[in-house]
Amino acid sequence: MSRYIRSKRYGGTFFFTVTLKDRHSSMLVNHVDLLRESVRHVKSRRPFEIVAWVVLPDHIHAVWRLPKGDNDFSRRWQLIKILFTKKLKDKTHYKSSVWQDRFWEHEIKSDNDLRAHIHYCYLNPVKHGYVLSTCNWPYSSFHRDVKLGLFDLHWNGLLPNE
Template sequence: MQYRRYYHPGAAYFFTVVTARRRPLFDHPSVVGLLRQRVRQVKIQYPFVLDSMVVLPDHLHCIWVLPENDSDFSIRWRLIKSGLSRTLRETFGLKGPFWQPRFWEHFLRDERDWQRHRDYIHFNPVKHGLVRRVRDWPHSSFHRFVERGEYPEDWGGVVPDFRGVGKE
């Protein structure tokens, strides 16, 4: 079965991008910073709006909105992934592969779909047992949404500590 991507100019998409063999590349804040820098660089050449994002040790989720006349999210991901890979090799001497070959995208159909995916993004660190509260994960756009008053700081509540991680 061949996977077909849905390209629609000006659309909003939810993405999941995973590291090769679930390698925890983003365990180090400096690597998260390099990812953010690479995203900013690509946005200059190929603009898009980064609505929301979370970076976990071995994957990331985000929502992008493409320009009205542009539907090519693939080139943006190719440039982000290849550029960060090059930087990891040159700066840290790391060896690849760094990424799973593909990424997963979902065309956001309406506001309800969009909000559902935004909530999923922000709750993901809790879901994976990395923290007990959404606000405790540093690599998330959640904090920006709290500052703008779009989420309360205690959104998502406190999840019981079953695995000994994310203690208060």
């Protein structure tokens, strides 16, 4: 059995997939307000930049950039998961464990790699059939990036040169 070794790079940029135990749940979008509160709280104490983020019913894809001299993305995810679970249990009296124990991480190594993972985040709701266009999925940093002029509202996953 192979043993996965997480990146130790300080100040790196990383792509993550974080998943609920129940892959048929819609808990994340049903309680997106609790997730947002949890992320804000952790971010205020352990800063990181959200480069891209999409919340789907049962999983999250995110691209984060950590501060220089910091490589502890695992603790950040742990705190987000703990806080979301606590808030969920307080609000709904949910009794079971919510998250899969682990998460998947990929260290971004180039501009092309970064662009591909941002696109992956933004196209994921379309891929799963939740919407026909990225602009129709409300639980994504895509809308922030449109306001910043980084994407056109009607972006379809292709750049002009592609």
